[in-house]
Amino acid sequence: MRKIISGLFISLDGVVEAPDQWHFPYFDEDMGNAVQAMMNDSEAMLLGRRTYEEFAGYWPTSTDDLAGHMNGTPKYVVSNTLTSADWQNSTLVSGDVVKELARIKEEPGGNLAITGSGTLVASLLRAGLLDELHLLVHPIVVGSGKRLFEDGAQVPLRLTDSTTFSTGVLHLVYGRADS
Numbered sequence: 001m002r003k004i005i006s007g008l009f010i011s012l013d014g015v016v017e018a019p020d021q022w023h024f025p026y027f028d029e030d031m032g033n034a035v036q037a038m039m040n041d042s043e044a045m046l047l048g049r050r051t052y053e054e055f056a057g058y059w060p061t062s063t064d065d066l067a068g069h070m071n072g073t074p075k076y077v078v079s080n081t082l083t084s085a086d087w088q089n090s091t092l093v094s095g096d097v098v099k100e101l102a103r104i105k106e107e108p109g110g111n112l113a114i115t116g117s118g119t120l121v122a123s124l125l126r127a128g129l130l131d132e133l134h135l136l137v138h139p140i141v142v143g144s145g146k147r148l149f150e151d152g153a154q155v156p157l158r159l160t161d162s163t164t165f166s167t168g169v170l171h172l173v174y175g176r177a178d179s
Helices: 029-040 049-061 067-072 097-106 118-127
Strands: 004-011 042-048 075-078 090-093 111-115 132-138 157-164 170-176
Touching (some): 029 042, 042 049, 097 118, 111 118
């Protein structure tokens, strides 16, 4: 069975929105290695609509070192508002997305990695479909923006690993409490 694994940059006050505005002063080689390890451990990406639109607007024409990986990796795009997902190797997942993602998890293959997509991550946590949550907790209070845990739903998790980077960022890895 495939696993769904999420990696998120998050502030001390729970903000996951617009990390490009507060994350980069904390990025170092250790964090880069952690992010690379998450990418290496996955076979496909799972993206929410907004993250998909941002990525699809950038990566197809990028000359960045990651462009080959981002463009070549299979992508599942979760949306009930998009009618197509035209970025190379993209498949639209719509309708009963919980049922569809549960089915995809049962298919043979490697792990599905979620980058960003806070709304998708929160919904998969509530539905019990997220197997592993990597939080890269930055030592900054952003003050405003979309938070990962906004709806008050309780989801018990179990800490499986933690690392502190020299920048003060904590890499916390959680699994489901029932696994």
